[in-house]
Ligand SMILES: COc1ccc(S(=O)(=O)N2Cc3cc(-c4ccc(C=O)o4)ccc3N(Cc3cncn3C)C[C@H]2Cc2ccc(O)cc2)cc1
C-alpha cells in the first residue's frame with residue numbers, strides 16, 4: 109500500500125480566528141533582543157519586519173508596531189555605494205531585503221526616507237543580458253529575484269529603468285510542460301516559484317503567455333485530504349504553500365478550483381492558542397513568516413475580519429490602490 113503524506117487535524121484544534129492572540133504575538137516579537145529565535149533570524153530581519161507589519165496591517169493593528177524605529181532601521185540598512193538595502197546593519201545588500209524595505213516604506217507612505225535613485229540603480233544593476241536578475245553581487249540567478257525586481261520598481265513607479273520585455277522573456281523561458289515554473293530554465297515546478305513567476309507576469313501585464321488551465325490544474329492538485337496544500341507532489345502540506353497556491357490561483361481567477369472550507373479548517377488548525385501566531389503545520393512552532401501567510405490566506409478565502417490583501421503584492425489592497433497600481437488579473 110502507498111502512503112499519501114498528509115497530516116490529521118485533531119478534534120481539539122482551533123476552529124476560530126484568534127486575532128487578539130496574533131496581534132499580541134507580533135507586537136511582542138523582537139521586544140526581547142536576546143530571544144534565541146530573534147538573534148538567529150538577524151540575517152532576514154528586514155523581511156521579518158515586512159512579514160510582521162503586513163500581518164498587523166491586515167489585522168488593522170499596525171499602530172502597535174514601532175514605526176519611527178523601523179524607518180530609522182531601514183535608513184541605516186541602505187548601502188550608500190550600491191544603493192541596495194541589507195537585512196540588518198552591516199550585512200550585504202540583497203534584492204530580497206531591498207524589496208522588503210520598499211514594501212514596508214510603501215505601507216508607511218514614507219518612501220521619501222530612503223535614496224530611491226540608489227535603490228533603482230541597485231535593482232537595474234542586477235539585470236543580466238538574458239533578462240534574468242542576480243540576488244546580489246555574488247551572482248545567484250533565480251526567478252524569485254525577477255519578482256523582487258519588478259515588484260520593487262513597480263512600487264517606485266520606475267519600471268522603465270529595466271528591460272521589462274527581456275525580464276518577461278527570461279521568466280517565460282522557465283515555464284515547464286506542466287504549465288508551472290522553477291527557479292531557472294529547466295528547473296522543476298514549485299508552488300513558491302510559480303507564485304513569483306505569475307506575479308512577475310501580473311505586474312508586467314503579460315499573463316496572456318500563461319497556459320492558465322494546465323497551471324491551475326497543477327496548482328489545485330496541491331490540495332490534500334487534510335485540506336492543506338503542498339508545494340510539490342508527494343510533499344507534506346504547509347501553510348505558506350496555501351498562500352503561494354491560492355494567490356497564484358487568484359491571479360489566474362481560478363481560486364474556486366480549491367475546496368475552500370477544508371483549506372480554511374487547515375489554516376485555522378495552524379494557529380497556536382497559547383503563544384499566538386501560525387505555524388507551518390498544526391502543532392509546530394509559530395513564526396511571523398507563517399503568521400502573515402495564514403492571515404493573508406484567510407483574507408483571500410473571504411474572511412472579512414481581516415482586511416483585503418492584494419494577491420500579487422501580498423500587501424494590503426488599500427496600499428496598492430493608494431499607489432494606483434493595477435496588477436493584471438485574468439478574466
Ligand atoms: C527555520 O528555517 C528557516 C529556513 C529558511 C528560511 S528563509 O529565510 O530562507 N525563508 C523564509 C522563512 C522564514 C521563517 C522565519 C522564522 C522566524 C521568522 C521571523 O520573521 O521567519 C521560517 C521559515 C522560512 N522559510 C522556510 C520554510 C517555510 N516553510 C517551511 N520552511 C522550511 C522559507 C524561506 C524561503 C523564503 C520564502 C519566501 C520569502 O519571501 C523569503 C524566503 C528561514 C528559516
Ligand SMILES: [Zn+2]
Pocket residue numbers: 346347348349388398
Ligand atoms: Zn512554510
